[in-house]
Amino acid sequence: MHLHVRHESDYTYDIPVALGPQTLYLYPRTYPYQRLLDYELVIDPKPARIVRNIDVESNVQQVVYFNHPTDHLSVTVDMHVQSEEFNSFDFVLFPFDTQRVPFHYSRAEQDLLQPYLERVGVSEHVEDWARQIAANSNGQTTAFLINLNLAIRQFTYEIREVGAPFPPEQTLTMRKGSCRDYTTLFMAACRSLGIAARFVSGYLFGNPQQEHQLHAWVEVYLPGAGWRGFDPTEGSLVVNRHIFLTSTAKPELAAPISGTFIGRATSVLRSELTFV
Numbered sequence: 001m002h003l004h005v006r007h008e009s010d011y012t013y014d015i016p017v018a019l020g021p022q023t024l025y026l027y028p029r030t031y032p033y034q035r036l037l038d039y040e041l042v043i044d045p046k047p048a049r050i051v052r053n054i055d056v057e058s059n060v061q062q063v064v065y066f067n068h069p070t071d072h073l074s075v076t077v078d079m080h081v082q083s084e085e086f087n088s089f090d091f092v093l094f095p096f097d098t099q100r101v102p103f104h105y106s107r108a109e110q111d112l113l114q115p116y117l118e119r120v121g122v123s124e125h126v127e128d129w130a131r132q133i134a135a136n137s138n139g140q141t142t143a144f145l146i147n148l149n150l151a152i153r154q155f156t157y158e159i160r161e162v163g164a165p166f167p168p169e170q171t172l173t174m175r176k177g178s179c180r181d182y183t184t185l186f187m188a189a190c191r192s193l194g195i196a197a198r199f200v201s202g203y204l205f206g207n208p209q210q211e212h213q214l215h216a217w218v219e220v221y222l223p224g225a226g227w228r229g230f231d232p233t234e235g236s237l238v239v240n241r242h243i244f245l246t247s248t249a250k251p252e253l254a255a256p257i258s259g260t261f262i263g264r265a266t267s268v269l270r271s272e273l274t275f276v
Contacts, residue, residue, distance in 0.1 A: 165251050
């Protein structure tokens, strides 16, 4: 399947400002079944410099520098991605004792996975809820993850274009939230049982509710299977309709554009996302 995404972000300022460095996470990650065919980044005003890095979590980070005042900032990306069908369940959990939760990672994996195991947002309520889902799944790791996905899928979905994710306990108590709220609750539930989990930001094709905004889902690290994606908004495993931009232990680091400006201006953001 060939996917073409155009993502436009326009900031306007009521008086000219001096832009500080702007950090962009708008470059898709490569996966075994998904590869980038073409990529174009257009920025207005023209930057003095663009530096493309690999950050500490192996995401492509583009840092943009400016040297003249401006009353606007426009960032447009066009990307063409080839995404092949694959079997989301084509894995074997190994060692075999990892087929039940809770399990223990090897010492080498444990050291590397530490940021994704931190019990951020893990309250007693969230942990009790996760343990109940695990018990109802007969302690089976894959069944637990599927049932956790389906449990969150039953919540009331709401669109919230800006703002940090709600605390996991709030999402669980209210039984509603956005995709990033669902994702952080899923992460907390997994981490409460010792399963490494990270936040993923990207795009989802094929769901009219999600196609015109950034989407968020979860990846969990499973021995023998590596990082595997679960989408609690969809109630499914991640398939070839998802395009990955950023994965991180800390959701606040997944913003597609972040930066500062010097001045007393008020800014307004307009964003448009289309599959062309």
